[in-house]
Amino acid sequence: MNLKTEISRLVSRAVESAVRDGAFDDIFGDIDPKVEYPREMKFGDYSTPIALESARLLRRSPMEIATGLARYIGTDPRMSSIEVVKPGFINMFLSTGFLYDNLKEIVRLGADYGSSSKQTPRRINIEFVSANPTGPLNIVSARAAAVGDTIANLMEFAGDVVDREFYVNDYGNQVSLLGRSVLARIREQKGESVEFPEDGYHGAYIADIAAHIAEDYEREMSAIAGEDELVDFLALKAIEYNLAGQRRDLEEFNVRFKTWFSERTLHEKGSVNETLDLLEKANGVYADEGKSMFRSTDYNDDKDRVLVRDDGRPTYFLADIAYHREKFERGYDLAIDIWGPDHHGHITRLLGAMKSLGFDGKRLNILISQQVNLLMEGETVKMSKRLGQFSTMRDLIDEIGVDVARYFFVMRSLESHLDFDLTLAKKESSENPVFYLQYAHARICSLFREAEKRGMTYDPSSADPAYLDNEESILLMKHLAKFPEEMEDAAEKCEPHRVATFLMKVAQAFHKFYTEHRILTDDRAMSVTYLLLCDAVRTVMANGLTLLGVSAPDQM
RNA sequence: GCGCCAGUAGCUCAGUGGAUAGAGCAACGGCCUUCUAAGCCGUUGGUCGCUGGUUCGAUCCCAGCCUGGCGCGCCA
Numbered sequence: 001m002n003l004k005t006e007i008s009r010l011v012s013r014a015v016e017s018a019v020r021d022g023a024f025d026d027i028f029g030d031i032d033p034k035v036e037y038p039r040e041m042k043f044g045d046y047s048t049p050i051a052l053e054s055a056r057l058l059r060r061s062p063m064e065i066a067t068g069l070a071r072y073i074g075t076d077p078r079m080s081s082i083e084v085v086k087p088g089f090i091n092m093f094l095s096t097g098f099l100y101d102n103l104k105e106i107v108r109l110g111a112d113y114g115s116s117s118k119q120t121p122r123r124i125n126i127e128f129v130s131a132n133p134t135g136p137l138n139i140v141s142a143r144a145a146a147v148g149d150t151i152a153n154l155m156e157f158a159g160d161v162v163d164r165e166f167y168v169n170d171y172g173n174q175v176s177l178l179g180r181s182v183l184a185r186i187r188e189q190k191g192e193s194v195e196f197p198e199d200g201y202h203g204a205y206i207a208d209i210a211a212h213i214a215e216d217y218e219r220e221m222s223a224i225a226g227e228d229e230l231v232d233f234l235a236l237k238a239i240e241y242n243l244a245g246q247r248r249d250l251e252e253f254n255v256r257f258k259t260w261f262s263e264r265t266l267h268e269k270g271s272v273n274e275t276l277d278l279l280e281k282a283n284g285v286y287a288d289e290g291k292s293m294f295r296s297t298d299y300n301d302d303k304d305r306v307l308v309r310d311d312g313r314p315t316y317f318l319a320d321i322a323y324h325r326e327k328f329e330r331g332y333d334l335a336i337d338i339w340g341p342d343h344h345g346h347i348t349r350l351l352g353a354m355k356s357l358g359f360d361g362k363r364l365n366i367l368i369s370q371q372v373n374l375l376m377e378g379e380t381v382k383m384s385k386r387l388g389q390f391s392t393m394r395d396l397i398d399e400i401g402v403d404v405a406r407y408f409f410v411m412r413s414l415e416s417h418l419d420f421d422l423t424l425a426k427k428e429s430s431e432n433p434v435f436y437l438q439y440a441h442a443r444i445c446s447l448f449r450e451a452e453k454r455g456m457t458y459d460p461s462s463a464d465p466a467y468l469d470n471e472e473s474i475l476l477m478k479h480l481a482k483f484p485e486e487m488e489d490a491a492e493k494c495e496p497h498r499v500a501t502f503l504m505k506v507a508q509a510f511h512k513f514y515t516e517h518r519i520l521t522d523d524r525a526m527s528v529t530y531l532l533l534c535d536a537v538r539t540v541m542a543n544g545l546t547l548l549g550v551s552a553p554d555q556m
Numbered sequence: 557g558c559g560c561c562a563g564u565a566g567c568u569c570a571g572u573g574g575a576u577a578g579a580g581c582a583a584c585g586g587c588c589u590u591c592u593a594a595g596c597c598g599u600u601g602g603u604c605g606c607u608g609g610u611u612c613g614a615u616c617c618c619a620g621c622c623u624g625g626c627g628c629g630c631c632a
Binding site: 132309432 | 561595
């Protein structure tokens with residue numbers, strides 16, 4: 001259990017005891033004790049406004065309640081003091097003894113510090129990126145990749161079992177459009193004059209794919225008789241080619257999917273039709289001019305949505321319902337989807353359909369990752385696949401590297417529209433926030449190398465907490481103690497940017513500490529104590545950077 | 557017209573209904589004979605879009621406006 005949770009338990013128990021003693025009315029026990037971080041250090045490390053919140057209910061003054069309750073919180077070994085202040089806050093201060101013990105705990109646990117294990121871990125499926133297999137991944141996909149993977153990391157760290165999944169849209173109109181675009185390019189390359197399909201894929205990469213396929217599958221292609229069959233074949237090969245490229249880029253971005261789920265298989269094994277039957281049984285479907293409609297207006301949608309067209313072809317919506325049904329039937333307790341902003345309108349209807357099928361809506365959590373505005377020299381770059389300039393994830397990786405890219409995508413909250421200025425990201429690469437974090441880690445590694453060079457033995461058991469009784473050390477230790485709860489919070493709320501914000505605070509506190517205190521000196525006991533602190537900082541930085549998918553270098 | 561997201565320092569953005577609203581970058585001024593200066597310290601910088609409401613207390617919740625972006629397909 002993390003520190004913050006333990007402290008709110010402490011307050012809860014105090015309330016219980018106080019009520020039992022008759023010090024307060026029974027209704028006091030109904031109040032959920034909030035524990036928060038005070039804005040200022042002089043107000044302690046944790047604070048509860050419970051007395052302010054319950055004053056009206058108890059018909060007593062906040063100060064009176066706070067003073068009465070503080071007595072029951074009493075002396076806890078983790079606290080150095082508990083104060084009751086002005087309007088009625090109860091402020092709690094962590095003891096340096098506890099913080100010091102925690103330091104040793106951090107070093108002992110290493111990569112496990114901050115992680116938790118659950119008695120009954122949730123099985124979670126997180127689906128993200130899921131770009132169309134019609135070309136290379138773009139910047140929006142890159143953001144989704146960074147965000148989704150970090151959320152997955154956080155949830156695994158919090159003790160759940162997480163599967164990363166990529167949904168492959170290898171079915172429908174655009175697939176044959178892709179096939180026809182490739183066919184047109186192949187014929188063009190043979191010198192035939194062809195009309196390029198309307199709404200076809202014009203990108204230069206299509207020509208590359210066409211050339212590859214024409215070379216690799218010459219024999220197979222000549223054996224195919226009909227034009228439609230040829231288009232199907234080419235579409236399939238083009239998808240394979242694109243998927244391989246997407247997978248390669250994602251792996252280089254430190255993102256590995258467990259499952260690449262093909263939409264086509266849903267249609268082939270009848271799961272789509274089966275889903276329609278189930279929706280009909282749930283009375284969610286009616287016929288309208290030869291179409292099957294879903295009553296999504298029963299679930300707050302603006303209008304009912306088509307499931308099957310009048311020519312009998314299922315819509316993407318129906319397949320999507322089948323897909324999410326399939327996910328739940330695979331036994332996941334929670335399915336998380338990360339969608340682009342252009343899909344937000346689909347949330348209501350999909351949730352409605354899942355509820356109609358009898359699934360608990362809480363099992364599906366759809367997150368919207370807002371758009372990315374790509375800037376160069378402060379100017380917006382239009383994201384067209386035809387323009388070759390920095391529109392792909394591959395270009396981004398080549399240009400600024402995985403560490404910088406992943407950090408930039410995750411440092412902002414999901415909902416905020418992200419301005420990504422490439423010129424700035426590149427130009428400022430030496431003063432980039434991500435280097436600030438990595439530098440803290442590298443600096444500590446360097447300290448240990450230097451200590452070894454000087455023949456100092458690092459034996460934490462000979463450390464002496466008395467040396468840590470200074471402002472910089474204490475602040476640093478306090479941050480380190482909050483790592484587990486901050487990460488748990490980030491996981492629970494699906495807010496990966498909290499990791500970046502937290503690490504920034506730790507790095508800041510460390511750089512300050514480093515400047516103020518000389519670590520390697522003739523005072524061996526002091527050196528060892530400081531090294532212990534540094535070791536703990538290094539552990540937390542490494543664990544946090546790993547969650548972000550960013551490397552923690554030994555030297556820079 | 558409807559829906560979603562955003563509006564906080566010059567720029568990019570954090571901020572759990574609580575106490576004197578923060579960081580990075582940019583600007584300016586300091587700090588390396590000693591463990592990594594990719595660092596530290598200081599200064600400048602704010603009607604938290606506007607107007608009401610809810611309450612002991614609102615940047616945060618609610619309503620209505622204003623501005624910007626995105627979406628409103630039987631494409632995926």
